[in-house]
Amino acid sequence: MRQHTLSTAQQWDREDKLATYRDEFYILENTIYMDGNSLGLLSKRAERTLLQLLDAWKTLGIDGWTEGEHPWFYLSEEVGKKMAPLVGGNENEVIATGSTTTNLHQLVATFYKPMGNKTKILADELNFPSDIYALKSQLQLKGYEPDEHLIRVASPDGRYLREDDIIAAMTEEVALIVLPAVLYRSGQVLDMEKLTKAANERNIPIGFDLCHSVGSVEHELHDWGVDFAFWCTYKHLNGGPGSVGGLFIHEKQFGKAPGLAGWFGSKKASQFDMAHTMDAATDVGAYQIGTPHVLSLAPVIGSLEMFEEIGIEAIREKSLKLTNFMLALVEQELAGAGFTIGNPVDESRGGHLLLEHAEAARICKALKQDGVIPDFRAPNGIRLAPVALYNTFEDVWYTVQKLKVIMDEKRYEQFENKRGVVA
Ligand SMILES: Cc1ncc(COP(=O)(O)O)c(C=O)c1O
Ligand SMILES: Nc1ccccc1C(=O)C[C@H](N)C(=O)O
Structure with a gap:
C-alpha cells in the first residue's frame, strides 16, 4: 500500500477546489475540529x-x-x-x-x-x-x-x-x-x-x-x-x-x-x-x-x-476523500494500538468515522488536551468527522499523528476513562 506522508496531505490541500471555504468559517484557534457531526462550526455567512x-x-x-x-x-x-x-x-x-x-x-x-x-x-x-x-x-x-x-x-x-x-x-x-x-x-x-x-x-x-x-x-x-x-x-x-x-x-x-x-x-x-x-x-x-x-x-x-x-456532489466527493485518507492513516500509523474500525471501510458510510477502543473515553480527553476535538460515544466509540467545508487534509494528518503519540506514550492514562457531560 502507498505510504502517506504530510506532503500527501499538503498536495491534496493545494488541489482542493473547496479549500477557500475554510476562510468562511470561524476556525477555533489552535484546534483541529473533528466534531462537525455533532455541531458544525459557525460560518461568517451564518453569522x-x-x-x-x-x-x-x-x-x-x-x-x-x-x-x-x-x-x-x-x-x-x-x-x-x-x-x-x-x-x-x-x-x-x-x-x-x-x-x-x-x-x-x-x-x-x-x-x-x-x-x-x-x-x-x-x-x-x-x-x-x-x-x-x-x-x-x-x-x-x-x-x-x-x-x-x-x-x-x-x-x-x-x-x-x-x-x-x-x-x-x-x-x-x-x-x-x-x-x-x-x-x-x-x-x-x-x-x-x-x-x-x-x-x-x-x-x-x-x-x-x-x-x-x-x-x-x-x-x-x-x-x-x-x-x-x-x-x-x-x-x-x-x-x-x-x-x-x-x-x-x-x-x-x-x-x-x-x-x-x-x-x-x-x-x-x-x-x-x-x-x-x-x-x-x-x-x-x-x-x-x-x-x-x-x-x-x-x-x-x-x-x-x-x-x-x-452542490452536494462536490461536498460528498471531498468528504469521502478526507475519510478515506484518515482510514489509510489509521491503518498506517496506528496498527497495534488496539483500535477497531467501527465504520464501513467502503463508501457506504457518511461523513464520520468511528474508532472503537476500550480506553476511548480517556483517549478523547487526551485528544482534546492536544487540541483535537472528537466526540466520544459510549461505551467505546471515538467519532471523528473531517468536514468538507472547513477541514483540511493536513488536519487529518495531524489528528492521526497526535493520536499516535497519545497511544505510543499512553498519555491517555492521566485521565479517568469516563465520559464528559455531552461528548
Ligand atoms: C440520529 C439522530 N436523531 C435524533 C437526534 C435528536 O435530535 P434533536 O435533539 O434535535 O431532537 C439526534 C441528535 O441529537 C440524532 O443524531
Ligand atoms: N443535539 C446535541 C446537543 C448536545 C450535544 C450533542 C448533541 C447531538 O446532536 C449529538 C448527536 N445527535 C449524536 O449523534 O450524538
Whole structure:
C-alpha cells in the first residue's frame, strides 16, 4: 500500500477546489475540529444572516414578519426550498420547522394509523435514543404496549444493519417504518432506495432520520418514493446549536391531515382570518405547528448559500476523500494500538468515522488536551468527522499523528476513562 506522508496531505490541500471555504468559517484557534457531526462550526455567512434578522427585529418590530430582506412569515418555506436539493425533494416537499424529535412526533402522529392486526412500528436497535423514545411514546398514546408493538431490527454485530433483515421484518403487522439514513455511531449509510421500494411494495409508509446524512451525503427522496423524512441543521449544515430542523413529505402524501395541528400549518393567505376551522396548506407547509423559531433559523439561511454554490456532489466527493485518507492513516500509523474500525471501510458510510477502543473515553480527553476535538460515544466509540467545508487534509494528518503519540506514550492514562457531560 502507498505510504502517506504530510506532503500527501499538503498536495491534496493545494488541489482542493473547496479549500477557500475554510476562510468562511470561524476556525477555533489552535484546534483541529473533528466534531462537525455533532455541531458544525459557525460560518461568517451564518453569522451575517443571524445579525440581519436581529436587525430586522430592531428596526422593523412586528413588520419584520412581512418586510425586510428575509420576511419571517415566509422563512420556513424559503429555507425549505434551499434544503430541497440536499435531500432530493421538490421545493414544496421540504420545510424548515421544529426539531428532529418534535418533527418525528408530528410525522408519527400523522402516518401511524394502526388498524386491526396492523399495529406495529418497525425501527432498529441502533437508532438514536430520542427516536426510540418518541416512537414508544407515540405507541403509548394510542394505547399500545411499546415493548410489544415496537419492532427493533437486530444488528448482527452491534455496528451495522442488514437491509435484508429490515425487509424481512416488513410483515403484515407493520403499520409504519422509521429508520436512520446514516447510523449515528458506525456511520453506515442504509440503502434507502432499496428499503423504500420494499416498503412501497407492501404499502407501509416509510420515513428516514437524516440527521447524520443531510449536508454530507446525497439523497433522492422524491424519486425513491420515500414518504417522509426529518433532520436537524446543526451538524453538517452548520446552523448553530438548536437550529431549526427540516421535514420532507412526499407529494403523494399531500392532503393528509397533520396529526398535530397548529395555525402555522394553515395556508398563508387564510392563517390570519382566525377561523376555528383550519384551512391547511396543501403541501409540506401543513405540518408546521406554531410560530417559527426565527432566530434559530436565521443562521441556516447564510449557511445554505454555501451548499447551494458548491452542490452536494462536490461536498460528498471531498468528504469521502478526507475519510478515506484518515482510514489509510489509521491503518498506517496506528496498527497495534488496539483500535477497531467501527465504520464501513467502503463508501457506504457518511461523513464520520468511528474508532472503537476500550480506553476511548480517556483517549478523547487526551485528544482534546492536544487540541483535537472528537466526540466520544459510549461505551467505546471515538467519532471523528473531517468536514468538507472547513477541514483540511493536513488536519487529518495531524489528528492521526497526535493520536499516535497519545497511544505510543499512553498519555491517555492521566485521565479517568469516563465520559464528559455531552461528548
Ligand atoms: C440520529 C439522530 N436523531 C435524533 C437526534 C435528536 O435530535 P434533536 O435533539 O434535535 O431532537 C439526534 C441528535 O441529537 C440524532 O443524531
Ligand atoms: N443535539 C446535541 C446537543 C448536545 C450535544 C450533542 C448533541 C447531538 O446532536 C449529538 C448527536 N445527535 C449524536 O449523534 O450524538
